[in-house]
Amino acid sequence: xxxxxxxxxxxxxxxxxxxxxxxxxxxxxxxxxxxxxxxxxxxxxxxxxxxxxxxxxxxxxxxxxxxxxxxxxxxxxxxxxxxxxxxxxxxxxxxxx
Numbered sequence: 001x002x003x004x005x006x007x008x009x010x011x012x013x014x015x016x017x018x019x020x021x022x023x024x025x026x027x028x029x030x031x032x033x034x035x036x037x038x039x040x041x042x043x044x045x046x047x048x049x050x051x052x053x054x055x056x057x058x059x060x061x062x063x064x065x066x067x068x069x070x071x072x073x074x075x076x077x078x079x080x081x082x083x084x085x086x087x088x089x090x091x092x093x094x095x096x097x
Contacts, residue, residue, distance in 0.1 A: 010074040018092035032065035052085040
């Protein structure tokens with residue numbers, strides 16, 4: 001599948017180690033290496049954790065293709081309406097090859 005339709009759009013990337021990265025797809029290549037701009041990592045705390053979830057700004061960020069598990073478009077209006085510090089959830093496990 002080509003990511004051409006995702007260029008310059010806000011995407012969510014789930015990595016094989018379970019990280020959630022959100023940013024604008026600036027570039028990619030045929031091995032799915034991704035360049036994201038305005039990237040943030042969403043760190044979602046578990047339901048039993050007392051602290052808030054957070055977003056860590058990463059800026060311009062390169063994700064190696066062998067670390068990409070999923071790339072999806074983000075509904076920007078819905079994304080903006082969510083207070084990500086209040087979101088709780090269980091951790092996504094790692095992917096095994």
